Amino acid sequence: KQEVTQIPAALSVPEGENLVLNCSFTDSAIYNLQWFRQDPGKGLTSLLLIQSSQREQTSGRLNASLDKSSGRSTLYIAASQPGDSATYLCAVRGGSEKLVFGKGMKLTVNP
């Protein structure tokens, strides 16, 4: 059974810091991994999707890497801003069509 873990559950940092968010999963047989952002009371916004054959994806200040063999992914946020404050979710997709989510990491970026 696939399990996804995100540690820590919460992080508070001053504006301008470069951040690394961690995600680990127990079953390396995945098709892809997605990072999402969720604002309070809102839906999910897809940030980056990495296919199993890829090592990383970049979008603006965001960079996500994937190491399937070790069951790890990291989301790198450069030069963090208060607007980056949100909950970040990691999800993997295995042999079935469903996504398995971690519990998320609540990020607060202080001005």
Next chain:
Amino acid sequence: NAGVMQNPRHLVRRRGQEARLRCSPMKGHSHVYWYRQLPEEGLKFMVYLQKENIIDESGMPKERFSAEFPKEGPSILRIQQVVRGDSAAYFCASSGTGGGGYNEQFFGPGTRLTVL
């Protein structure tokens, strides 16, 4: 090109009533997924449907919950005789094609169900 639409956005029901949640997938998408987010927990898969077929309902509670995706119209998640423990955010996602897992799922804004 509208995204995934869900309605209502907020739904309040009393214990024992029925809740109906609707999801219209993105244009051109024929695969729909429902997820539930309980307070202080991550999103959990409930059911995966294609037009007129339930493909995987391994995450659905055995009783009171049902889902459909008819040939015409939105997908419906139905909860009968709601209890307080059903209070949660229910999210719908859609994708263009299933199989192989390479396609991306796009999420709607969710329906927040409160059971009094």
